[in-house]
Amino acid sequence: MSRRQAVYTACFAPTHKAVDSLDDPNDEAKRKEERKYTRQFNDALKKQLQRSVPTDATDAEILAASQQLAQNGAEMVEAMSDLIAASGMLGIETAEDQFGTIGIAFDLSFVNQQVLENLRTAGIQEMGLINGTSNKRLQSALQAWQNDGRSLQDLSEAIAQWVESGKPLPTLVRSLERSFGGVRNGKSRGLDIAVTEVTRFFNKALNESYKQASQETGLTIEMRFVTANDSLVCPICAPLGGLTFSGDGAVPTSRERQKAKGQTVGLSDKFVHPGGKGAAGTYKGQSFGIPPLHVRCRCDIVPVVVV
Ligand SMILES: [Zn+2]
Ligand SMILES: [Zn+2]
Numbered sequence: 001m002s003r004r005q006a007v008y009t010a011c012f013a014p015t016h017k018a019v020d021s022l023d024d025p026n027d028e029a030k031r032k033e034e035r036k037y038t039r040q041f042n043d044a045l046k047k048q049l050q051r052s053v054p055t056d057a058t059d060a061e062i063l064a065a066s067q068q069l070a071q072n073g074a075e076m077v078e079a080m081s082d083l084i085a086a087s088g089m090l091g092i093e094t095a096e097d098q099f100g101t102i103g104i105a106f107d108l109s110f111v112n113q114q115v116l117e118n119l120r121t122a123g124i125q126e127m128g129l130i131n132g133t134s135n136k137r138l139q140s141a142l143q144a145w146q147n148d149g150r151s152l153q154d155l156s157e158a159i160a161q162w163v164e165s166g167k168p169l170p171t172l173v174r175s176l177e178r179s180f181g182g183v184r185n186g187k188s189r190g191l192d193i194a195v196t197e198v199t200r201f202f203n204k205a206l207n208e209s210y211k212q213a214s215q216e217t218g219l220t221i222e223m224r225f226v227t228a229n230d231s232l233v234c235p236i237c238a239p240l241g242g243l244t245f246s247g248d249g250a251v252p253t254s255r256e257r258q259k260a261k262g263q264t265v266g267l268s269d270k271f272v273h274p275g276g277k278g279a280a281g282t283y284k285g286q287s288f289g290i291p292p293l294h295v296r297c298r299c300d301i302v303p304v305v306v307v
Pocket of ligand 1: 238
């Protein structure tokens with residue numbers, strides 16, 4: 001692995017444990033959710049693929065079915081909706097804990113339903129994006145197969161065999177394995193989706209909870225960007241989380257300095273990348289919403305009460 005690749009692994013690696021996961025007592029609960037939903041999404045993606053390229057159908061019927069990918073994703077929707085409920089509740093509970101540690105007792109239980117409803121709306125949009133990616137990958141695989149002069153019926157047989165017995169897909173369409181739930185070296189699309197979406201809905205729940213708390217208490221509350229205090233954090237997340245990025249990677253620092261330097265903005269505002277040396281410089285001035293900032297980002301936000 002080159003040094004440059006190594007730089008990115010704290011934000012991306014599935015099993016990486018932060019040296020000092022700042023203010024995040026629920027880290028292990030999130031990891032557990034990620035593992036559970038990785039399996040669910042991978043299973044759901046396989047079923048979605050098999051239904052979208054049915055066996056015992058003509059090539060024309062297969063082409064028509066492959067356009068209906070969204071309709072074949074009931075299990076995807078179910079996994080996403082479970083994930084949103086679980087990550088949303090964890091976010092709400094974490095917000096309560098965070099307020100507790102800074103001396104504000106605030107019961108968010110009466111806003112649960114509204115927060116979760118807002119998350120569900122965002123979830124429908126996310127599902128559309130995920131299906132859009134799946135659809136693009138499937139259509140280009142079908143195209144490649146047909147360009148090779150082969151019948152889609154043969155492809156549908158190969159897909160059924162892969163899903164049912166694990167027999168590898170032909171090289172020409174091998175990318176379908178990765179796109180639709182296959183696991184290789186511990187990596188899978190299900191893992192990408194699970195980690196990214198747990199981060200998204202956990203942080204959305206935090207952000208909405210902070211807004212509710214601000215409204216109810218009249219306090220001005222802002223949010224601070226938190227990343228792992230680790231040399232392997234990526235050049236997008238490290239400077240926002242208060243780590244200096246040198247040409248070689250992120251430079252771990254004290255908790256105090258990470259707290260002081262982590263970017264803090266209003267609850268509806270964007271984080272603006274401060275730049276940095278090496279790869280971090282390319283992001284200078286770009287604005288980012290609450291994490292995830294990229295696929296498999298695991299950064300968080302914490303509340304900051306302005307006094
Ligand atoms: Zn990152
Ligand atoms: Zn990140």
